[in-house]
Amino acid sequence: MLSSWSTSLNLVFFSLTWTTIAMTYSPLQLEFFGPLFLRTLLYLLPSAAFLLFDLGVPSLSVEIKAQGEMGLPARQRGGAAKVRRVVGWSVFNVMLAVVIQAGVEWLTTDVLRMRSLLLIKGSTWSFNHLPNPWTLAKHAILGLVSRNILQYYIHKHILHSPTGGTFARLHQSWHHSVYVPYSFVASYDHPACYLLYRFLPLYLPAIAFRFHIMTYLLLLALFSLEDVFTYSGYTVLPSTIMLRGMARRIDAHMMSQGKGNFGPLGVLDWVNGTTLGADLVDDLREEMERHDVQERTGRAIDGAGDAAGGLAAKFKNRSKRGKGRG
Structure with a gap:
């Protein structure tokens, strides 16, 4: 009974907090500061902490790096100068995506006087500002599936295709100039390639199906943590099934210079036969045997x-x- 009351009170307080935020700030402010806060808190700061650990205590870091000493950022080609370049462009790309999203919102609402591309104010649940729980769950699944499909085919048929042209050349010379990944490498790419591969596969489905901004922020938080952990190069990860297998596939993708493993989850790689090393089924089998x-x-x-x-x-x-x- 106490647990039920506690959950109800938490929902009420959360509803009041979100309603207050939605009533206080404009849609433009919410679309700018929301993604900025989440990307900073859940991607940039953890990536910086992991990098400081790798640089400050390399003797300890190397023990939990999947590729051993090869995985230490400062020991890779380019040394400290390359690390600074990766960090600088990664931060720039993250901020660029936030600014572009806010710019699109400003153009839509303030200049063209149209409704917000994401649903921000007005819903069918309490306080008229929260998404319906069923709609939130449905859109979250839709966003997860559509993002993975878009990323797989963009990655395979544009960024790693002989006919990919400028995008393929830029992606190869920027992103794949790093041989073994660390967290900042997830967003290290030419800005055009970053927007095409990292920003649009989430943002386009969100505006196409007009997700509630809370659903969008939830997915953004999830994918930010995914980038931090799967590109970290560490063998010690929070999830033993999903993240560990995803991290292994990203390592194989980077070290092979993009010969396979084009999808984040590995499902479409398994379906299309583009998996390098252990696939998703092998990960599940190994996890079952381990436990x-x-x-x-x-x-x-x-x-x-x-x-x-x-x-x-x-x-x-x-x-x-x-x-x-x-």
Whole structure:
């Protein structure tokens, strides 16, 4: 009962907080400061912390790097100067995407006097500013799926295609000038390639289906953390199934100079046969073996069978005793 009350109060406080924010700030301010805050808090600052760890304590960092000493940023080609270039352009690209999104919102609402491209004020749930929970979940799944599909085909058929032209050349000379990734490398690319591959696959579905801005920010937060961890080069990651396999595939993509592993999750690589190394199915199988899922399931089934057998025996004995008394 207390847990239920606590959850209800948290929802009420969250609703009040969001409603206050939505009533206080304009759609343009929300579309600028929301993404800026999340990208800074969940991508730039963690990436900076990981980089400082790699540079400050390399003897400890190398122990948890998947590629060992090769994975240390300062030991790669270009040294400290290259690291500074990667960090500088990564921060620039992140800020560029935030500014472009805010600029599009300004052009739409202030200049053309049209409604916001993302749903910000006005909904069907409490306080008229929060998204319907079912709509939020549906749009979140839609955004996740559409982003992964767009990223796979943009990555494979434009950024790594012989017919990709300027985009392919720029992506190869910028992003793939780093051999082993670290977190800032996720956003290190020519700005045009970054916008095409990182920004548009999330933003276009969001405005096409007019996501609520809270749904958009939720997905932005999720993908920011994904970039931090999957490009970190570390073997110690929060999730043993998804993130560890994704990080291995990104390592293989970078070290092969883009010969495969074009999708973040690896599902479309598995379907289209472009996986390098272990695929998604192998990751799931390995995880099951690591946690002895099959063995535990077998033990649970055997235990349930023994319990059912014991229960049946008890009923049988009672039935016999009842007949004997009769």
